[in-house]
Amino acid sequence: MQIYIPLNLRIGGRVKLLEHQAKALLRSYGIPVPKGYVIRDAEELMETPMPAVVKAQVPVGGRGKAGAIKKVTNRDDAKKAIRQVLETNVNGYFPKEILVEECLNIAKEVYIGITIDRSVGLPTMLVSPDGGVDIEEVPEERIVKLIIHPFIGVQEYHVREILSFIKMPREISDLTGKIIKNLWNIFWSLDCELLEINPLVLTNNDDIVAVDAKMTINDDALYRHREFSELEEELTPLEKEARKNSLVLVQLDGNIAVIANGAGLTMATLDNLSFFGGKGGIFLDLGGTDDPKKVECAFELALQSRPRVVLINIFGGMTRCDSVASGIISVKNRLGLNIPIVIRLKGTNERLAQEMLKREGIFVLEDLDEACKIASKLGGY
Amino acid sequence: MSIIISEDTKVIVQGITGHQGRQQTLAMKEFGTKIVGGVTPGREGEEVYGTPVFNTVRDAVLKTGANSSIVFVPAPYARDAVLEAIDAGIKTIVVITEHIPVRDTIEFIEYAKLKGARIIGPNCPGIASPGIAKIGIMSNSIFLKGNIGVVSRSGTLTYEIVNALSQSGIGQSTCIGIGGDPVVGTGFIDVLDLFERDDDTKAIVLIGEIGGIAEEDAAKFIDQHVSKPVFAYIAGRTAPQGKRMGHAGAIVARGKGTANSKIEALERAGAIVAKLPFEIPQLVKNYLKGVSAGNAVRMD
DSSP: EEEOOOGGGGGEEEEEOHHHHHHHHHHHHHHHOOOOEEEESGOOOOOOOSEEEEEEEOOOSOOOOOOOEEEEESSHHHHHHHHHHOOOOBBBBBBOOEEEEOOOOOOOEEEEEEETTTTTTTTEEEEEEEETTGGGGSGGGGOOOEEOOTTTOSOHHHHHHHHHHTTTOGGHHHHHHHHHHHHHHHHHHHHEEEEEEEEEEEESSSSSEOEEEEEEEOGGGGGOOTEEEOOOOOOOOOOOOOOOHHOOEESSSSSSSEEEESSSHHHHHHEEEEETTTEEEEEOOTTTTTOOHHHHHHHHHHHHOSSEEEEEEEEEESSSSHHHHHHHHHHHHHTTOOSSSSEEEETTTTTHHHHHHHHTTTEEEHHHHHHHHHHHHHTTT | OSSSOOOOOEEETTTTTSHHHHHHHHHHHTTEEEEEEOOOOTOOOOOOTEEEEEESSSHHHHHHOEEEEEEEHHHHHHHHHHHHHHHHOOOEEOOOOOOOOHHHHHHHHHHHHHTTTTEOOOOOEEETTTTTTEEEEOGGGOOOOOEEEEEESSSHHHHHHHHHHTTOOOEEEEEEEEEEESSSSSOOOHHHHHHOOTTTTTTTEEEEESSSSSHHHHHHHHHHHHHHHHEEEEEEOOTTTTOOOSSTTOOOOOHHHHHSHHHHHHTTTEEEEEESSTHHHHHHHHHHHHHOOOOOOOOO
């Protein structure tokens, strides 16, 4: 099956599926989900058995609290609820789509989630008989945790352990077991970082249904999943532009554009800056390049954020300082730049670079603390 | 002595004919590393800076007696390359490649455990012991032989701190970058344990960053098992929630993995945590001075 992932689903480098996309995948793997359909405005409402539920489709949690999930009892009610939900801000996201679903009678709610436990470096399945609430709020003794070794996957004894913990009625334990195994298969074969059914509902008629689902895909693995096509990212236009040029840029609140090479060094530069009162406006990791073209590109991106100051921190190991300098000078002259630039560079060919830059009236320092002090001052902090 | 690498380390370069493979082969040779061969399928018979190229790792091992490898193979092929090295009997595999899917990483790390091999990385700058060998991409000029063990999740930031240490006259026993991914083959605890047992390491510098709880776990280990002084720096105090700061693993999610929680944990364990990266050399220097003057510095 093919899932079209629209603009708003890559957050902080993660690919999050919307609820209805995750459910479509679950269904294709044999996990029952409620009957429903997706619409974009109230006029698209179809003949729907009542009561029903209208649910905002946003890639973030907190929909319930924001009032973006509503139970409706008749058609007028439904249209009104849809209009309201479309205008509800859920943690910064306005829904573009609404999922209209059948309302189920609930006998029992269970939580099942799989994620990668960074401490053990292995996938971990969490199951709790207290579904329907945020798993973070469930006491530890009400959660069973299974580390899954990928070489054996989920075995029968795992399923027995889980079923005995959540006390599922015997009649439906086979089906629940199948769901648990399938969930693992989806998680592993689709390169998920998170796959969560919350709640998995047991109805009064002994049906078992995945009422809500969350799914996050490891974006480094997207190249091998044609199921997820037309991928776009939830990034600011500037962040997107940077990614196109294979640079990592994160927009921040301050007015000092910070460019450094290496993610750790860029973070440390921002921290250092804040120590002297300054605030970063962008985080821009130049990576291990010493291509003056790329430096020019990075510098131009930084300028687009309209900073008051540009602070550049380069440690030249593989990166040659003079290449970086010539990139900066070329942009500065081409754009007739008049905002202050503070540069601290160290490493291969640093003397040469320092002379080149000083001739252009750029602040060149060897000491990072000094550079941060000056940049903060120039930034008006 | 040094950790993980020694005079007996014989390295093959997987992906030796690529741009980075070539450059780094030369740099490692200049550092003094015994680079005995390279592997690029279909390129057997060629040479890279005098190093013979083989089609398979098994061949390279048979003909050169290599016991270590460094992997520059692009992400989609990295899993295969690492598994090949493990099956050919390589015991130390340094994976430089970035953007390897987490599933692949988990699989080759777990397979390595079964076969008794060690993975360093992925997405790491490797390991260097000044005067002995380097399997990695850190620039040669920053190192000075000495007694400080350095372990870090980052690349350039590590070069900076190591360089600053060297310029203050403080040398290193071994420097190792464990990698910026959420799952890595050799973690802080593994390295701390090795440094603790290494006679040539007198003090440890640990460089962490936001995301995950590796630093918190390391702090627990330091508290219970490390008698040597630990100096630490954590990058990302000012990083916003939910944004991935360049490294795949560097993300504060749901309020977890913050710099503060790591700093507090490390301080509670008796580590000295620097506010700024360049305080580290001074802190280490002060400690060493105290030791040479006979004043024992209490670390707990």
